[in-house]
Amino acid sequence: MCVLNEDYSRREFLKLMALLGGGALLPKTAWSASAAEQKTVRIGYLPITDATPLLVAYQNKIFQRQGLRVDRPILFRSWAQLIEAFIAGELNVIHLLSPMAVWARFNSAVAAKVVAWNHVAGSALTVAPQIEQLRDLGGKRVAIPFWYSIHNVVLQEMLHHAGLHIVTQVQAPLAKHEVGLVVLPPSDMPPALLSGQIAGYLVAEPFNAIAEHLKIGKILRFTGDVWKQHACCVVYMHEQDLQQHPQWSQQVVSSIVEAQLWCRNHRAETAQLLARQHKPRLTPHILPVLQQVLDPSAQQQRDYQQHGAIQHATWHSQRIDFQPYPYQSYTIELIKRMRYTQVEGNKAFLKRLDPRWAAQQLVDERFVKHAILQLGGMQAFGLDESFTRQEVFAL
Numbered sequence: 001m002c003v004l005n006e007d008y009s010r011r012e013f014l015k016l017m018a019l020l021g022g023g024a025l026l027p028k029t030a031w032s033a034s035a036a037e038q039k040t041v042r043i044g045y046l047p048i049t050d051a052t053p054l055l056v057a058y059q060n061k062i063f064q065r066q067g068l069r070v071d072r073p074i075l076f077r078s079w080a081q082l083i084e085a086f087i088a089g090e091l092n093v094i095h096l097l098s099p100m101a102v103w104a105r106f107n108s109a110v111a112a113k114v115v116a117w118n119h120v121a122g123s124a125l126t127v128a129p130q131i132e133q134l135r136d137l138g139g140k141r142v143a144i145p146f147w148y149s150i151h152n153v154v155l156q157e158m159l160h161h162a163g164l165h166i167v168t169q170v171q172a173p174l175a176k177h178e179v180g181l182v183v184l185p186p187s188d189m190p191p192a193l194l195s196g197q198i199a200g201y202l203v204a205e206p207f208n209a210i211a212e213h214l215k216i217g218k219i220l221r222f223t224g225d226v227w228k229q230h231a232c233c234v235v236y237m238h239e240q241d242l243q244q245h246p247q248w249s250q251q252v253v254s255s256i257v258e259a260q261l262w263c264r265n266h267r268a269e270t271a272q273l274l275a276r277q278h279k280p281r282l283t284p285h286i287l288p289v290l291q292q293v294l295d296p297s298a299q300q301q302r303d304y305q306q307h308g309a310i311q312h313a314t315w316h317s318q319r320i321d322f323q324p325y326p327y328q329s330y331t332i333e334l335i336k337r338m339r340y341t342q343v344e345g346n347k348a349f350l351k352r353l354d355p356r357w358a359a360q361q362l363v364d365e366r367f368v369k370h371a372i373l374q375l376g377g378m379q380a381f382g383l384d385e386s387f388t389r390q391e392v393f394a395l
Contacts, residue, residue: 016079039245042090042091042092044073044074046076047075047187048204049294051118053259053260053263054259055073055273056263058073059282062262067251073282074091075283077185078185082094083096086236089238092237093256095118097146097148097232098114098233098331099149100148100149101234106349106361113242113363113364114234114326114331115236115242116253116326116368117235117323118256118260119232119233119322120230121232122204122320122321123223124221124222124223125142125202126219127199128196128200134158134159134161137164138164138176138177138178139174139179140174140199140200141174141198141199142155142182142202143188143202143203144181144184145203146183147345148338148343150227150334153334153341154227157337159179165178166181167179169344181342186204190214193211193217204232204233209290213288213289218307219304220308221308222310224318225310225312225317226393227391227392228312228391228393229321231326235253237252246367254374257371260381261322263294264321264381268294268295271287271290271291271294272287274294294320324371325383328359329388333355333391335359338350
């Protein structure tokens, strides 16, 4: 029987709150390491499709072709463990939830920056079979992977739009107009849905596809159909590396950008690389589930449109897509929306934050711009030749 492990999730969040409790956080590892050690790429990731470009760059030896040394990527089970290892200097390249990057930089002065987006879209709201519309979630619990996540931001906007009230300190019973949000590790979400302890969850793939594959849930809405081509996870690197090792940093970012382009053009092969059947088995997921995410059929797309999971077909959005450029407009809009998103803990820092200034401080776009231009420009990723855009958020 699955037990809803809210206590574990709260301990993980409190651990991270303590870790990011204040003060400028530099990697604890001494920076007098040898040049050879500095040139070793040390990747950390969670077993979600958000990590795809990092894993493909490793699997396809793109890092090596750029002249880099790279260790086998290290799998972590929680965001708290991942960023703790990053701050300790055990890792120098990670993917991180975009709101979490904002929190780390401006609430705790973590000396790191976003150097690229790792992917766009790639998340969905999955619900129990009897849930037909958002209002049906009233009086029930819904899980998210972390308070500072695009999942929480988009979900709360959707629930408010449906006339529902958010409760973060869940105490049963909930009123019919209330939705209780709980934080769970992604791998705990399908069992909790199956046992009826939650009525739905909004999380990264492939955990939505897993619910579909097991026939225990259905997708009510894709987040990429709410916020057009939104970033979810970003590529996060130490600021000191970017300043002291610019050539190494450029090679790292160029490798990841090349991997993203390869993923866009080789979706079926990407699913195979990530499947647990493929050595060195970097994820625990089976091929059919990954295929459903990375290379869905045209019929699947039509079914999602028919049932309302996709309501903006003219956006031509992929279930998950890969585009590396970190548009400033997105970070600005994200910070504005984070101000009104409920979380556990103190978020007063957001009220003091100027979104435009914060976007400039959080992101270092030098390396990704160069990498994109080297690969043929934004058109190589199916985009207009511009490094600006207007954000589209439509419920």
